[in-house]
Amino acid sequence: MTLALPARLTIGETAARSGVRTSALRYYESLGLIASERTAGDQRRYARETLRRVAVIRAAQLLGLTLREIRLALNELPQGRTPDRHDWQRLSQTWRGSLDQRIADLQALRDRLSGCIGCGCLSLESCALFNPADRAARAGAGARYLVGDPPNPESERGS
Amino acid sequence: MTLALPARLTIGETAARSGVRTSALRYYESLGLIASERTAGDQRRYARETLRRVAVIRAAQLLGLTLREIRLALNELPQGRTPDRHDWQRLSQTWRGSLDQRIADLQALRDRLSGCIGCGCLSLESCALFNPADRAARAGAGARYLVGDPPNPESERGS
DNA sequence: CTGAAACTTCAAGTACACTTGAAGTCAAGC
DNA sequence: GCTTGACTTCAAGTGTACTTGAAGTTTCAG
Numbered sequence: 284m285t286l287a288l289p290a291r292l293t294i295g296e297t298a299a300r301s302g303v304r305t306s307a308l309r310y311y312e313s314l315g316l317i318a319s320e321r322t323a324g325d326q327r328r329y330a331r332e333t334l335r336r337v338a339v340i341r342a343a344q345l346l347g348l349t350l351r352e353i354r355l356a357l358n359e360l361p362q363g364r365t366p367d368r369h370d371w372q373r374l375s376q377t378w379r380g381s382l383d384q385r386i387a388d389l390q391a392l393r394d395r396l397s398g399c400i401g402c403g404c405l406s407l408e409s410c411a412l413f414n415p416a417d418r419a420a421r422a423g424a425g426a427r428y429l430v431g432d433p434p435n436p437e438s439e440r441g442s
Numbered sequence: 443m444t445l446a447l448p449a450r451l452t453i454g455e456t457a458a459r460s461g462v463r464t465s466a467l468r469y470y471e472s473l474g475l476i477a478s479e480r481t482a483g484d485q486r487r488y489a490r491e492t493l494r495r496v497a498v499i500r501a502a503q504l505l506g507l508t509l510r511e512i513r514l515a516l517n518e519l520p521q522g523r524t525p526d527r528h529d530w531q532r533l534s535q536t537w538r539g540s541l542d543q544r545i546a547d548l549q550a551l552r553d554r555l556s557g558c559i560g561c562g563c564l565s566l567e568s569c570a571l572f573n574p575a576d577r578a579a580r581a582g583a584g585a586r587y588l589v590g591d592p593p594n595p596e597s598e599r600g601s
Numbered sequence: 602c603t604g605a606a607a608c609t610t611c612a613a614g615t616a617c618a619c620t621t622g623a624a625g626t627c628a629a630g631c
Numbered sequence: 632g633c634t635t636g637a638c639t640t641c642a643a644g645t646g647t648a649c650t651t652g653a654a655g656t657t658t659c660a661g
Contacts, residue, residue, distance in 0.1 A: 386552065483657045
């Protein structure tokens with residue numbers, strides 16, 4: 284605890300300590316997920332608090348959130364002051380909810396898959412897993428990128 | 443069960459019945475995930491079995507597999523004959539394993555998140571969730587796209 | 602037989618999350 | 632004060648999974 288750590292970190296130090304590439308940090312900054320001050324020579328200097336912010340970003344990505352969603356969540360943090368434990372707690376509590384939801388979705392999928400192991404899926408019409416309507420209705424938050432509900436329902440050659 | 447269903451489906455019929463766009467079906471076919479016969483006029487005709495194949499593909503995507511991985515899995519199906527219930531069972535059993543793994547990963551993440559709710563994460567160094575090494579070690583199969591372990595560990599300006 | 606809907610190919614576009622490369626500037630130890 | 636590694640910007644590239652559009656062809660109900 285008596286370790287002397289610099290108050291401001293270069294992008295390289297921040298990358299090393301957060302486990303995220305410098306290119307990713309610049310990208311996050313370009314999206315408004317993190318912020319930096321600049322030296323006279325226009326180099327970035329990150330507050331130590333940024334390390335936690337980056338860690339939160341990576342954790343939220345594991346939860347399946349897009350960077351856009353994460354930015355919105357981080358914007359909910361109080362402006363103008365360093366977020367305190369209650370701020371982070373509110374955030375993690377919110378995300379815990381969506382994580383619970385995702386786990387429940389996957390468990391439901393597993394159950395349907397188990398049912399299919401039993402039935403052998405000889406009857407396409409009666410199989411819950413293979414029923415598209417059912418699948419669409421249950422597509423969880425985490426599956427958005429992976430499958431992605433098409434926004435418009437296809438009208439090929441439709442002009 | 444006495445419903446008269448065509449033996450061969452057009453791409454439009456296949457799309458309607460599988461809940462997948464025609465463009466996606468052509469894409470799957472271009473990747474070798476599904477196959478078609480052609481009419482004299484070069485239009486696609488899909489076997490009814492393709493409906494199940496497509497359903498399996500969508501289910502596997504929900505499990506977090508890439509189309510490439512799914513194609514490899516489908517290639518494990520016996521060549522030359524229509525897959526029977528045991529073939530599909532083997533497939534779903536394999537995938538159930540990885541699904542179990544993913545659920546376990548997410549539960550572990552949830553537990554760490556719960557720990558952070560308790561601790562308020564005031565101590566960056568001691569927080570399991572926010573520790574990059576820990577996160578990297580636990581990155582599960584499903585998180586691959588979302589976070590994606592960088593293949594080479596950064597050596598910026600390294601020539 | 603005809604006309605419209607459905608099909609064809611191929612190239613290019615989209616979205617996400619970055620990475621890479623080029624060309625040049627800054628910071629700091631010796 | 633100089634060298635070298637770390638930094639800067641900006642444009643373009645990567646990979647996954649598709650979608651869209653243009654231009655043309657096929658199918659089938661009437």
